[in-house]
Amino acid sequence: MVDFTHLHNHSDYSLLDGLSKVNDMVKRAKELDMKALAITDHGSLYGAIKFYKACKEAGIKPIIGCEIYVAKRSMLDKEAGVDKNYNHLILLAKNEKGYKNLLKIVTASWLEGYYYKPRTDLQLLEKYSEGLICLSACVNGFIADPLLQNQDDVAEERTIKLSKIYGEGNFYLEIQKHIDVPPQEVANPKLIKLSKKLGIPLVATNDNHYLRKSDAEGQEALLCIQTQTTLLDKNRKLSMISSPDFYMKSKEEMAALFADLPEAIENTSKIADMCNLEIPLGKWIMPHFAVPNKLSAAEYLKEEMQKGLTKRYKTITPKIQERVDYELSIILKKKYEMYFLVVSDFVNWAKNHGIAVGPGRGSAAGSVVSYALNITDVDPFYFDLPFERFLNPDRPSAPDIDLDFADTRRDEVIEYVTERYGRDKVAQIITFGTMEARGSVRDVGRVMGMPYAGPDRISKMIPPGWQGHAMTIDSAL
Template sequence: MNSAAHTPVEPGFVPSAPRFVHLRLHSEYSITDGIVQIDQAIAAAADDGMPALGISDLANLFGMVKFYKSARGKGVKPIIGVDAWIQNEAERDKPQRVLLICRNRAGYGQLSELLTRAYLDNKHRGRAEMRREWFENGAAADLLCLSGAMSGDIGAAIAAGNVEQAEQLAADWARLFPGAFYIEVQRAGHPGTERYIRHAVDIAGRLGLPVVATHPVQFLKRDDFKAHEARVCIAQGYVLADKRRPRDFTEEQYLKSQAEMCELFADLPEALENAVEIARRCSLTVQLGKNFLPLFPTPEGMTLDDFLVQEAKAGLERRLAQLYPHPDEREKQRPRYEERLKFETDTIIQMGFPGYFLIVADFIRWGKKNGVPVGPGRGSGAGSLVAYSLDITDIDPLEYALLFERFLNPERVSMPDFDIDFCQDNRYRVIEYVRERYGKDA
């Protein structure tokens, strides 16, 4: 591994071509140890000429949408990752970390599934921990993995003086992430840093693995260190003056400029270049603003749209029979109801919401049949004849001249929103029904 000296960079100098991209950023969404506001971090990166910026909150993707939208709005490429806990099989109370980064949309899906599995199946002392074997068989094929520097298992082995074990661990990670595993190095002022870097670079050289420089950003500016420490104390249950409290962070963990990072790793220019290369390897596009509903089961050979129309027409017949018992009066009133029903079903289908109406009708009917009192309907949803026909509401909108357009309007695309009142003593039964029928994982 080449470690030739690199010409120092003048402070404040912004290179014409990107020399470094931050991949580690604990934002305010890291809950326990981050205070960086996303918009401010992206603005700072843009001002420094960084073409991309990575977010890597601790074991969550809570800030992903805000970060993605804000970065694209500023012309900064969003790199989405997670600072992930990895279960320590030898000492459960000492988990290690790796940085997992999405290369593309498939990688985002894989990362989401891994996090979900950790939260549902492998929490320990409040930490959602992943296990190494979860990455087998292509489960993380579209993710990049960074070793976690001194917080990873390779770093722990080096700190314990077991370089052979560190090399074996690195080889194992490289097998799990073929062509996508990086030995990570940091210089954030922690004890033992230079010893770790020396061994880590040697291991990377022997195994032919790339080295990447990162910086663990916890706050925006150096002056924010005390505020960050207060945040950490609140999370850990300490006070600032307590001499016994852990001091896991340093005042160096602010958002350093490219010039500062180039100076910091002047002896490892390829590690800086690999940070930029990782940004190039990632291209995540996510679809926002579209709702994905559970699939409503329809009879074989019938589409969701056709089934909605069929159910609405059948329901209208029942309602007309109740409203107008005399056949002559019923036939006299029928045209205006059928015209209104067709207008509504056409609109619902056009906007892609037939499944929504059928699902809501399904669990309301279940509640009524199983002894759960349900209100007659209120709000703008009471203006829908389809809802009345499907037993979602019990109010005839034509009798009261209620407008369907207040509930659903193609010119203002948003999810329909039925206000439904269930008996508070029994509504949990309806929720359980929905969970069982449409899938607990949905």
């Protein structure tokens, strides 16, 4: 029986380049009886946790990876007209150490190496190589590219270097077979020759960007949207319609495709067996607040809260004290005291520096503790707001305090938090926007070469969505 694992897969988190939604990708792998599956989006790990969870639920081993961009020179070189080009490599996490190193590589590529793309270099890869498996990627890969330029000596030097960085059994020459891709026909014999000469194993992959062969036209439209071209443009680099081969093939299809290289198929399973990452999810790690006067965090929270309470209320009635004691008992039981101290710290800093802060949005306005700490300015007693909407003792969910700061001075608050708690401990959470139904119709119309008026008229027939609920084409129909 054929065993095979797809190790090169792009989801829709390869923005405007991958068509496959994470859950659909995992579902399709399950239909194809795959025991393991990798995610290798371009330059990012946006979909990694979603993919990990979906695989675990489906009984498929998740392999977290990334198709990284490697700078031609140093990742710090950003000379116009010189450093725009790059090559690809695939990195796969074998274990938790490898996953953490992958996070460091991707983070550095965005923060330090970004120039058109988030780039890395061999120095960084060597520094964070432990726990990772490296594949040489596609025809624009770090090894295939010089082979296509007839720089076989450069390709050999790079292969030896990567083999040394990752160690025996952790670096593979990646070989792909897509129809109507002439560079592959040139690169593949050279990759096989290089493999035999240096003893570096081959691994078979398919550069998956969509799930089924019938999705090729949709992928083509997506690429046209990304590159701002149309389906009528004959100068496009690669046509997914003429080469509808970048889909998730079955194990049998891949085995037939690589019948002349059975070891390349077998190596996919060997790699999958080496990847055993377990990500500890569901564990909350609270930020650290430097408590003064050798007090515990709980003691300091009570002290600050009591001070604030006397400022907020002329008289602390038994009813108020009872509510405060109740809230504190839950906060301390769940060990959220650090969280409240940190939020109170930067909110009060903002207010003391004349930065407008919203009075309280969401369920946090139902907390007397938040009110006493000056986090919110809404009196829960006056408006009869329940605390349990914010923090329920019977639910495992953590508190979530929504805050609004003046747009023009928001950056000052972020800078304060970053300096106060450390740049390596502060992150901003990304928000993804998607093309909604109306915009999709207009874009696809343009890609098809239609005059603007037609798609625009159709798009205006689609009802708009409402807050938090985007209108889909299926819903509109």
